[in-house]
Amino acid sequence: MHIAEGFLPPAHAVAWGVASAPFVVHGARSLTREVREHPESTLLLGASGAFAFVLSALKLPSVTGSCSHPTGTGLGAVLFRPPVMAVLGTITLLFQALLLAHGGLTTLGANVFSMAIVGPWAGYGVYRLLRRYDVPLMVSVFSAAFVADLSTYCVTSVQLALAFPDPGSGFLGALGKFGSIFAVTQIPLAVSEGLLTVLVMRMLVQSSRGELTRLGVLVTSATGRKRAESAGAVSR
Amino acid sequence: MSRNARINGLLLLAVAALAVLPLVLGLGDHKEEPFTGADGEAETAITEIDPDYEPWFSPLYEPPSGEIESALFSLQAAIGAGALAYYFGLRRGRRQGEERASARSRDAAGAAGGDVAAGADTGAGAGGDGAASGSRD
Numbered sequence: 001m002h003i004a005e006g007f008l009p010p011a012h013a014v015a016w017g018v019a020s021a022p023f024v025v026h027g028a029r030s031l032t033r034e035v036r037e038h039p040e041s042t043l044l045l046g047a048s049g050a051f052a053f054v055l056s057a058l059k060l061p062s063v064t065g066s067c068s069h070p071t072g073t074g075l076g077a078v079l080f081r082p083p084v085m086a087v088l089g090t091i092t093l094l095f096q097a098l099l100l101a102h103g104g105l106t107t108l109g110a111n112v113f114s115m116a117i118v119g120p121w122a123g124y125g126v127y128r129l130l131r132r133y134d135v136p137l138m139v140s141v142f143s144a145a146f147v148a149d150l151s152t153y154c155v156t157s158v159q160l161a162l163a164f165p166d167p168g169s170g171f172l173g174a175l176g177k178f179g180s181i182f183a184v185t186q187i188p189l190a191v192s193e194g195l196l197t198v199l200v201m202r203m204l205v206q207s208s209r210g211e212l213t214r215l216g217v218l219v220t221s222a223t224g225r226k227r228a229e230s231a232g233a234v235s236r
Numbered sequence: 237m238s239r240n241a242r243i244n245g246l247l248l249l250a251v252a253a254l255a256v257l258p259l260v261l262g263l264g265d266h267k268e269e270p271f272t273g274a275d276g277e278a279e280t281a282i283t284e285i286d287p288d289y290e291p292w293f294s295p296l297y298e299p300p301s302g303e304i305e306s307a308l309f310s311l312q313a314a315i316g317a318g319a320l321a322y323y324f325g326l327r328r329g330r331r332q333g334e335e336r337a338s339a340r341s342r343d344a345a346g347a348a349g350g351d352v353a354a355g356a357d358t359g360a361g362a363g364g365d366g367a368a369s370g371s372r373d
Contacts, residue, residue, distance in 0.1 A: 007289075
């Protein structure tokens with residue numbers, strides 16, 4: 001999903017940068033607040049960032065005969081809410097832009113918008129929706145990671161189609177073109193990311209039960225009852 | 237526990253299968269250059285749509301060869317995997333230490349009269365010595 005350095009016209013590059021900046025600033029605030037109020041969560045925060053780091057370095061072959069990589073942002077979004085992932089995703093993208101010539105500084109805003117903002121929010125939204133209807137935790141986690149991954153690549157396709165509409169078929173034609181490159185390739189990779197996220201979440205449930213309960217991912221019987229009661233009150 | 241491990245193994249196996257199948261089935265054979273990066277294909281598509289477009293900025297640093305690039309990608313994956321392994325190792329060690337300490341204090345409390353049993357237990361491990369000796373006194 002990395003739009004290469006210099007491959008967005010200046011106006012687009014600036015616009016995406018302006019759109020992303022508030023999310024990253026807000027994310028940095030919630031990250032420092034989380035660390036200050038719950039110093040014990042620093043380790044798990046690091047692990048969430050590390051997961052995004054590994055997954056976005058894994059280039060995997062796909063059914064379309066090309067390679068792409070997962071994003072790894074769904075896990076952190078479920079654990080710490082999306083704003084935190086805006087920061088952790090930006091760090092990952094900066095590393096790749098500066099050291100790997102993968103992505104770029106002029107396209108950083110656009111890439112942050114797709115991978116570190118829309119992806120985490122879309123995944124988190126799906127997660128919350130499924131949990132509200134008492135879908136099992138691991139199914140919700142899989143869906144969150146799948147949606148976070150796939151939506152990132154859909155946004156990249158839209159960004160490129162906006163910048164480079166097809167001379168004949170316009171925006172939609174270009175969207176089809178970029179979508180077939182990115183989104184279709186990404187479907188099996190999003191499944192892989194979902195499975196890996198479920199794997200890590202299973203390990204977390206075994207190793208960090210207290211932490212997951214504090215973050216609201218695991219529900220103790222007491223809070224579960226409270227939640228059920230308040231849900232009943234709302235429906236009444 | 238073993239059921240747990242089996243499920244985790246199956247998850248990893250499924251991910252591996254998803255990665256290997258496109259290669260085994262030769263899904264890249266229709267391409268001139270199979271299994272290139274989607275990012276690069278998007279660049280090609282841009283130049284097809286707008287042949288006059290010139291990238292107006294170039295990367296500050298570019299890995300001088302494919303080898304260096306793959307080295308840096310491995311570095312990225314290694315940093316991430318290392319941090320994850322540290323996290324899970326630390327958690328596991330802490331949990332084991334806590335379990336051992338609580339088992340030890342339970343033993344010590346149970347064998348309040350029998351010094352021989354408590355003494356033999358102290359020699360067995362190093363994990364929860366502090367807690368064990370505290371409860372023995």
